Amino acid sequence: MKYSIMVIEDNSSIRKELANLLCKSGYEAKEVTDFQNAAEIVEETRPHLILLDINLPGIDGFQLCSQIRTHSAVPIIFVTSRNTDLDELMSITLGGDDFVTKPYNTAVLMARVASLLKRAYPETAEDxxxxxxxxxxxxxxxxxxxxxxxxxxxxxxxxxxxxxxxxxxxxxxxxxxxxxxxxxxxxxxxxxxxxxxxxxxxxxxxxxxxxxxxxxxxxxxx
The missing domain is CATH 1.10.10.10 (Winged helix-like DNA-binding domain superfamily/Winged helix DNA-binding domain)
Structure with a gap:
C-alpha cells in the first residue's frame, strides 16, 4: 500500500512541484485547493501525512492545523516561506510535527517525509x-x-x-x-x-x- 500525502498549498506551481516530487518518490499525492473545507477533506480522505503552507487565502495554516487536530493525529509538516522562530514555535505548539522553510532542498524534504512516516506508522509486514x-x-x-x-x-x-x-x-x-x-x-x-x-x-x-x-x-x- 502506498502512503497518501496531502498537499495544502495555494501557489499552484509549488503545489504541482510538490505533488510531482511525491509521486516520483513513490507516494500518492493529493492536492487540495478548497482551503475553507480542507479539514473536512482530511477527515474524509484520511491521508497518511500532510504538507501544509501557513499563508492560505481565507484561513491560515495555523487555524487549519488546529481544526485538523480536533479529529486527527495525522502527521503534519509545515512547508512555508515564513521563517521566524515564532512561526516555528506556533506550528509545533498547535500540533505540527515538523517545519520546513522555502526555498527547500527537495532531497532534505523527502528525507523528512520518510523519517516522519517511519516514526508515525510502526514498521510491520502486516497492515x-x-x-x-x-x-x-x-x-x-x-x-x-x-x-x-x-x-x-x-x-x-x-x-x-x-x-x-x-x-x-x-x-x-x-x-x-x-x-x-x-x-x-x-x-x-x-x-x-x-x-x-x-x-x-x-x-x-x-x-x-x-x-x-x-x-x-x-x-x-x-
Missing part, C-alpha cells in the same frame, strides 16, 4: 492485526469492530500495536513505557494510564468491553 473480532489497521491508524471504525492517536496506535503483537501474554507497564520511549514518544507511567483509558473508551464506542485486562501489579493482557 491489519485481529484479535477477538477487533481489527487494528496500522496504516489507517484506527480500530474496527463489526464494520465500525474509530481513529487512534499516535500513542494509542503504538500501544494497541504492541498489545496485539503480544496477545495472550501479560505486557508489563514498564515494557510499554520503554517501547514508547524507544519509539520517540514522550510518555511516563501516568501518560500510559491516560492512553489506556482512552483506548478503552474508544473500544467502548464500538461496543467492545473488557478487551484490555489489567493484571494488578503485572501489566495488561488482551
Amino acid at each position: 491489519v492485526f485481529e484479535h477477538k473480532g477487533v481489527k487494528l489497521h496500522i496504516l489507517a491508524s484506527c480500530v474496527e469492530y463489526n464494520a465500525r471504525r474509530v481513529e487512534l492517536s499516535r500513542n494509542e496506535l503504538k500501544i494497541m500495536h504492541y498489545l496485539m503483537q503480544n496477545k495472550g501474554k501479560i505486557v508489563g507497564r514498564g515494557d510499554l513505557v520503554e517501547f514508547l520511549w524507544d519509539s520517540e514518544a514522550f510518555v511516563d507511567d501516568n501518560t500510559l494510564s491516560v492512553n489506556i483509558t482512552r483506548i478503552r473508551g474508544k473500544l467502548g464506542e464500538l461496543g467492545v468491553e473488557e478487551f484490555i485486562h489489567t493484571k494488578r501489579g503485572q501489566g495488561y493482557l488482551i
